[in-house]
Amino acid sequence: MSPGCRNVRRLATTGLALLLLTAAGTAVPARSAEAAPAPLDRIVPAPASVRPGGEPYEITSRTVVRVPPGNPEAARIGGYLAGLLRPSTGYRLPVLPGGTDGPGIRLVLDEDTGDTGDTGDAGKGDEGGEGYRLSVTAHAVTISAREGAGLFHGVQTLRQLLPARAERTERQPGPWTVAGGVVTDAPRYGYRGAMLDVARHFFTVDQVKRYIDQLALYKYNALHLHLSDDQGWRIAVRSWPRLAGHGGSTQVGGGAGGFYSQDDYREIVRHAASRYLTVVPEIDMPGHTNAALASYARLNCDGVARPLYTGTEVGFSSLCVAKQDTYDFVEDVIGELAALTPGPYLHIGGDEAHSTGHADYAAFMERVQPVVARHGKTVIGWHQLAGARPAPGALLQYWGYGRTGAAERDQVVSAARAGAGLILSPADRAYLDMKYTKDTPLGLQWAGLVEVRQSYDWDPGGYLEGAPAEAVAGVEAPLWTETITTSAQLEYMAFPRLAGIAELGWSPRATHDWASYRVRLAAQGPRWDALGIAHYRSPQVAWPAP
Numbered sequence: 305m306s307p308g309c310r311n312v313r314r315l316a317t318t319g320l321a322l323l324l325l326t327a328a329g330t331a332v333p334a335r336s337a338e339a340a341p342a343p344l345d346r347i348v349p350a351p352a353s354v355r356p357g358g359e360p361y362e363i364t365s366r367t368v369v370r371v372p373p374g375n376p377e378a379a380r381i382g383g384y385l386a387g388l389l390r391p392s393t394g395y396r397l398p399v400l401p402g403g404t405d406g407p408g409i410r411l412v413l414d415e416d417t418g419d420t421g422d423t424g425d426a427g428k429g430d431e432g433g434e435g436y437r438l439s440v441t442a443h444a445v446t447i448s449a450r451e452g453a454g455l456f457h458g459v460q461t462l463r464q465l466l467p468a469r470a471e472r473t474e475r476q477p478g479p480w481t482v483a484g485g486v487v488t489d490a491p492r493y494g495y496r497g498a499m500l501d502v503a504r505h506f507f508t509v510d511q512v513k514r515y516i517d518q519l520a521l522y523k524y525n526a527l528h529l530h531l532s533d534d535q536g537w538r539i540a541v542r543s544w545p546r547l548a549g550h551g552g553s554t555q556v557g558g559g560a561g562g563f564y565s566q567d568d569y570r571e572i573v574r575h576a577a578s579r580y581l582t583v584v585p586e587i588d589m590p591g592h593t594n595a596a597l598a599s600y601a602r603l604n605c606d607g608v609a610r611p612l613y614t615g616t617e618v619g620f621s622s623l624c625v626a627k628q629d630t631y632d633f634v635e636d637v638i639g640e641l642a643a644l645t646p647g648p649y650l651h652i653g654g655d656e657a658h659s660t661g662h663a664d665y666a667a668f669m670e671r672v673q674p675v676v677a678r679h680g681k682t683v684i685g686w687h688q689l690a691g692a693r694p695a696p697g698a699l700l701q702y703w704g705y706g707r708t709g710a711a712e713r714d715q716v717v718s719a720a721r722a723g724a725g726l727i728l729s730p731a732d733r734a735y736l737d738m739k740y741t742k743d744t745p746l747g748l749q750w751a752g753l754v755e756v757r758q759s760y761d762w763d764p765g766g767y768l769e770g771a772p773a774e775a776v777a778g779v780e781a782p783l784w785t786e787t788i789t790t791s792a793q794l795e796y797m798a799f800p801r802l803a804g805i806a807e808l809g810w811s812p813r814a815t816h817d818w819a820s821y822r823v824r825l826a827a828q829g830p831r832w833d834a835l836g837i838a839h840y841r842s843p844q845v846a847w848p849a850p
């Protein structure tokens with residue numbers, strides 16, 4: 305399963321600015337021909353329930369955003385919504401505590417919203433408080449939720465009900481009309497992740513924050529950061545400073561690389577939390593460790609530091625399973641990372657350990673998993689961890705595909721039957737770095753070509769035959785960056801497929817339908833244009849003319 309050759313070419317993005325000018329040259333709001341509001345069900349991910357009807361609501365210069373008094377979190381979400389809409393509408397949109405019976409856009413915290421199980425699907429309720437109800441009348445848009453996460457997801461739904469030009473940062477013509485009716489929504493799965501490989505190529509804090517904002521559009525709730533690999537170590541560890549200082553000093557192709565200081569990492573965690581995403585840090589072990597082996601001679605069985613590595617082949621590196629230094633390193637790295645990470649998970653990799661014997665691999669995982677637990681975190685590992693003994697409560701991230709052998713798949717199914725959880729990232733569906741077609745300039749193709757329909761048209765609940773449905777914790781869309789060096793390239797690979805994986809993770813199985821999805825997806829194109837998000841205009845989707 306080792307990745308093949310990689311060619312990096314660069315993409316250019318263009319920013320489009322739309323300006324309406326009077327004879328005097330000042331920008332004014334004008335009534336647009338596009339007056340009919342977007343249908344209430346034209347949302348990605350598809351809501352659990354949509355009941356259109358009644359009068360639409362129009363955001364005007366008099367609209368206010370009302371939030372519950374004495375609740376800083378709801379006030380912050382109200383401010384976030386107003387901040388999104390002020391530049392394009394040109395309205396003041398003041399955020400007012402209280403008066404939630406009054407007209408306007410109202411955020412309401414309500415114990416009874418979201419946990420009703422009325423999504424009729426996985427039957428897990430809404431443990432994360434992510435459900436919401438959005439009700440639109442001529443008087444008000446009301447978003448109710450049990451918790452801030454639900455209010456935030458409801459705001460994302462409201463964004464999609466407004467014209468795409470609402471996302472622009474220059475003043476645009478109205479009207480700003482939202483169709484009448486009620487959306488009742490809650491996620492199918494509690495884990496909906498996206499992975500960014502910052503090890504093969506380094507991405508700055510600002511680039512990661514930009515991606516977090518894009519993940520929030522589609523109600524993702526986990527950002528998995530692949531923080532270490534053969535080519536780079538990307539997180540400062542105080543007790544082992546050469547990991548970042550030396551191991552972070554290059555990347556694929558030999559560029560300067562980079563790493564996050566602990567404050568940088570905290571900033572990513574803070575920004576992710578403001579968008580209701582948990583950061584899942586990954587230190588990939590015992591393979592994919594050349595950057596660490598290059599940084600400290602004593603981590604190598606022969607006591608000789610390896611040279612830094614800037615290629616893309618995999619499977620040649622291994623921590624020294626027999627040495628106590630290895631477990632001192634694991635203890636310190638996991639301890640510091642756990643202390644920096646408020647989320648419940650720590651990912652320990654475990655994939656492609658082709659230079660670690662099976663017994664050594666199992667012995668290593670027997671010692672490492674309890675370290676994660678001792679620091680208060682739950683283990684996530686790539687699905688090869690099923691070949692050892694997954695710790696109680698561990699989640700296995702399945703990245704197999706059509707050519708994955710039956711024995712390997714069966715091992716994962718058995719582990720799931722024995723209680724391991726599953727995160728589904730089948731490489732021929734969910735890997736955002738696979739080429740769309742043979743002509744895609746970026747990406748790899750070892751798992752096949754992954755066009756938009758191929759990426760969307762599968763069911764996480766039934767994907768691993770024989771695994772209990774309750775074992776499925778959710779889905780994740782990984783983006784490996786052997787060929788990716790810029791945000792524009794990253795976005796081109798992620799969009800549109802990122803939206804489809806989000807729908808598989810959020811929406812009830814009964815709503816999954818390519819024919820309806822491609823219509824809803826087409827409506828996202830102008831939003832991405834408005835947001836300056838580079839994307840692949842797949843011929844499988846009838847995009848509106850740009």
Ligand code: ACM
Pocket residue numbers: 655656686703
């Ligand atoms: C992987 O793609 N090696 C998890």
